[in-house]
Amino acid sequence: METKNNNIENFEKFLREKTDEFRMYPSKRVWYSIYNDIHPGNRLPSISMTVVLIGFLFLIGFLNTTETAKENNIPKQDIASSGNVVVASNTLPEKNTAGYSTTETGSQLSSNNRANLVNSSSESNPTVAGNSSEGLHRTTQPKTAASGTSTTAIAGRTSLTITNAIAEDATNNPVAEITTDNTVVINKENNTAAFEPTTGNPSFNNSGAALSPAGNDITVTTSNFNDENILAEKSSSIAAVNVQSIDLGATAGTDIPGGLNAEKEVNATNTGTPNTDKQLAAAESVKNKNQITWKEKAWMDDFVLHNKPVARKWAGRAGLQAYITPSVVYRRITNNAIDKQLAGTNSNFNNFNANDFVKHKPSFGIETGLSIQYDISRRIRIKAGAQFNYTRYNAFAYETNHPVAATLTMNADDNIMTYEAFRTSNYTNIYGNYSTKLHNETYQLSIPVGADYKLANISDNVSWYAGATIQPTIVLFAKSFVLSTDRRSYIQDPTLLNRLNMNAGFETYFSFDKGGYSLQLGPQYRMQLFSTNTKMYSLEERLQNFGVKLGLTKKL
Amino acid sequence: MTEEQMLAGCLQNDAASQDSLYSRFSPRMLGVCYRFAKNREDAEDMLQEGFIKVFSQIHQYRSEGALEGWIRRIMVHTCINALKKNKKFSDCVDIAYAGNVGIREESIPSIMQAKEVVECIRSLPLGYRTVLNLYAIEGFSHKEIGYMLDIEESTSRSQYTRAKSMLEDILIKKKILQRPKEKITHISAAM
Numbered sequence: 039m040e041t042k043n044n045n046i047e048n049f050e051k052f053l054r055e056k057t058d059e060f061r062m063y064p065s066k067r068v069w070y071s072i073y074n075d076i077h078p079g080n081r082l083p084s085i086s087m088t089v090v091l092i093g094f095l096f097l098i099g100f101l102n103t104t105e106t107a108k109e110n111n112i113p114k115q116d117i118a119s120s121g122n123v124v125v126a127s128n129t130l131p132e133k134n135t136a137g138y139s140t141t142e143t144g145s146q147l148s149s150n151n152r153a154n155l156v157n158s159s160s161e162s163n164p165t166v167a168g169n170s171s172e173g174l175h176r177t178t179q180p181k182t183a184a185s186g187t188s189t190t191a192i193a194g195r196t197s198l199t200i201t202n203a204i205a206e207d208a209t210n211n212p213v214a215e216i217t218t219d220n221t222v223v224i225n226k227e228n229n230t231a232a233f234e235p236t237t238g239n240p241s242f243n244n245s246g247a248a249l250s251p252a253g254n255d256i257t258v259t260t261s262n263f264n265d266e267n268i269l270a271e272k273s274s275s276i277a278a279v280n281v282q283s284i285d286l287g288a289t290a291g292t293d294i295p296g297g298l299n300a301e302k303e304v305n306a307t308n309t310g311t312p313n314t315d316k317q318l319a320a321a322e323s324v325k326n327k328n329q330i331t332w333k334e335k336a337w338m339d340d341f342v343l344h345n346k347p348v349a350r351k352w353a354g355r356a357g358l359q360a361y362i363t364p365s366v367v368y369r370r371i372t373n374n375a376i377d378k379q380l381a382g383t384n385s386n387f388n389n390f391n392a393n394d395f396v397k398h399k400p401s402f403g404i405e406t407g408l409s410i411q412y413d414i415s416r417r418i419r420i421k422a423g424a425q426f427n428y429t430r431y432n433a434f435a436y437e438t439n440h441p442v443a444a445t446l447t448m449n450a451d452d453n454i455m456t457y458e459a460f461r462t463s464n465y466t467n468i469y470g471n472y473s474t475k476l477h478n479e480t481y482q483l484s485i486p487v488g489a490d491y492k493l494a495n496i497s498d499n500v501s502w503y504a505g506a507t508i509q510p511t512i513v514l515f516a517k518s519f520v521l522s523t524d525r526r527s528y529i530q531d532p533t534l535l536n537r538l539n540m541n542a543g544f545e546t547y548f549s550f551d552k553g554g555y556s557l558q559l560g561p562q563y564r565m566q567l568f569s570t571n572t573k574m575y576s577l578e579e580r581l582q583n584f585g586v587k588l589g590l591t592k593k594l
Numbered sequence: 595m596t597e598e599q600m601l602a603g604c605l606q607n608d609a610a611s612q613d614s615l616y617s618r619f620s621p622r623m624l625g626v627c628y629r630f631a632k633n634r635e636d637a638e639d640m641l642q643e644g645f646i647k648v649f650s651q652i653h654q655y656r657s658e659g660a661l662e663g664w665i666r667r668i669m670v671h672t673c674i675n676a677l678k679k680n681k682k683f684s685d686c687v688d689i690a691y692a693g694n695v696g697i698r699e700e701s702i703p704s705i706m707q708a709k710e711v712v713e714c715i716r717s718l719p720l721g722y723r724t725v726l727n728l729y730a731i732e733g734f735s736h737k738e739i740g741y742m743l744d745i746e747e748s749t750s751r752s753q754y755t756r757a758k759s760m761l762e763d764i765l766i767k768k769k770i771l772q773r774p775k776e777k778i779t780h781i782s783a784a785m
Contacts (some may be wrong), residue, residue: 056708068638498678
């Protein structure tokens with residue numbers, strides 16, 4: 039029994055000793071994450087980069103929107119469909135332009151976008167332009183691709199090649215070095231006793247660790263590679279190293295046979311003895327500094343190399359989320375007329391708040407989609423995906439049995455003038471045959487890209503996040519009614535629709551983790567950054583959604 | 595930088611001191627985390643969380659014991675908390691489950707000494723190796739282990755006995771340990 043107890047004690051002592059000897063070197067990512075966590079104020083670079091990225095996305099969205107607006111600036115359909123497009127003499131510039139017939143002179147019409155407009159010399163008797171449909175065609179010059187520079191990529195650890203390794207000591211004699219990246223640079227002339235020249239293709243020697251620079255054809259065998267002091271001494275005076283690549287001589291998916299074999303290296307640690315006084319002094323110096331030797335370091339690196347986790351690097355960090363956000367959709371209407379004073383006979387309406395003339399009610403909307411999430415640190419998660427959006431708000435109006443004339447205040451594309459375009463409508467705002475409810479609705483597809491920040495860990499399984507996304511959006515279909523100049527009519531005009539838009543989403547939510555899944559629940563605010571309609575229309579409408587987001591994330 | 599200087603710097607939230615402390619202790623602490631973790635990545639996550647606790651609670655260190663021991667305790671508790679987040683872990687430390695576990699020969703790593711011992715420990719079932727790590731290596735009592743893992747003290751004892759037996763077998767198969775003489779004698783006597 040006593041013997042048995044001693045054995046148990048010895049066993050535990052043995053385990054303690056062996057495990058105490060065991061060390062691993064963490065990757066730099068760990069320290070960076072710790073540093074960011076304990077010094078949150080020093081995250082400026084990453085925040086700046088995020089701001090730049092979001093700004094860039096804004097710019098792209100803005101440019102796309104501007105392009106669309108300009109393309110839609112030609113009111114040819116107005117002329118062709120109704121034949122009622124009239125340019126009031128006091129709203130249009132008076133200048134002879136191609137296709138613009140007038141006897142008066144002026145200086146304000148500079149764009150040939152008006153080529154299809156015909157001016158009337160009499161305000162009370164407008165002239166119909168007919169089917170003049172010559173429009174402005176914008177052409178985009180093909181962009182010249184910049185010539186790129188070729189780059190070299192190292193694909194994985196299994197295919198590396200050493201060529202042209204150069205190392206020099208203080209006396210400019212080439213020596214040897216082992217770097218922390220498993221890179222071995224050796225000069226065969228100064229280390230003939232330790233390194234054995236070979237010929238042939240660079241490859242690993244099955245009998246031991248062997249790295250063969252293609253140019254110099256040097257192989258390092260395990261038996262010759264066990265004197266740490268030679269290399270420690272040499273490496274201390276390395277002046278320059280130029281390593282282009284390393285060939286480990288193994289194909290992808292296979293283990294490296296005997297490559298820097300850890301067992302042999304550890305044995306070498308135990309048996310390796312200094313050969314000279316100088317080497318002994320060097321070894322002593324290393325020990326005095328209380329530092330690990332290159333061999334221990336190489337062992338650790340080798341251990342990492344051969345014991346990479348089977349799991350994929352992104353496993354546990356990535357997740358696939360499906361979500362749905364029921365919401366209430368509001369809209370904000372503001373006057374965007376460039377020239378409120380010269381907007382024709384109804385110009386006074388441009389000076390009043392359009393909301394005072396209408397009766398709009400918020401309605402429901404929905405957002406649903408899939409997103410890929412990735413935890414780049416303990417607190418920050420980036421995400422991107424595809425999202426379908428439905429928005430709607432209601433306008434209370436009256437329907438008439440016959441069309442009534444109406445005008446729309448439009449901004450000229452020269453950004454100086456406004457003018458009125460004639461339309462007809464069956465929906466009025468103040469009277470009609472019977473009341474009706476108009477649904478202003480859009481069907482959108484967007485690509486939300488953003489990030490979440492973990493604000494707090496509520497408990498082991500519950501975390502609190504805040505997040506934001508930027509959402510480039512394309513409007514697939516819309517049924518949108520716009521207000522006439524006198525605010526008395528609702529007109530449906532698809533040509534005024536802004537097909538490309540940009541939205542921003544802000545959310546905060548609680549995440550409940552359970553097994554490999556997490557459930558997300560929290561409020562979300564989504565705002566449309568650009569108007570529903572193009573800049574050509576004088577009223578700017580921006581939608582705002584307030585919703586509750588429910589998401590289910592599966593960790594990948 | 596001495597340990598006192600590092601401590602003083604860390605108390606003032608000095609990044610250089612924190613870096614120095616981290617550089618000094620992280621290799622050994624990662625080794626501790628690695629023995630508990632499923633893989634290296636999980637071990638690094640545990641290490642990261644543990645060091646954040648170390649730096650945020652450094653003012654609670656009273657200099658009564660070794661700094662490394664204090665840090666190590668934090669790391670172990672961090673590892674246990676991380677393991678307990680996984681529901682499967684509680685099943686693994688259950689004695690009913692422990693009776694049926696086995697070890698596959700091919701899962702035993704074939705490498706050397708310290709690393710080999712660690713890998714042999716890691717080849718044990720999760721519940722076994724956690725109890726073994728805590729009792730045999732970290733020096734916790736079975737009562738403390740029971741409290742930490744929410745299991746009975748007797749369960750901890752039983753788990754450890756089985757873990758130790760299994761680990762001995764593995765180490766003997768790997769020729770790291772020799773079979774105890776009394777066992778050989780016992781077998782000889784039986785024959």
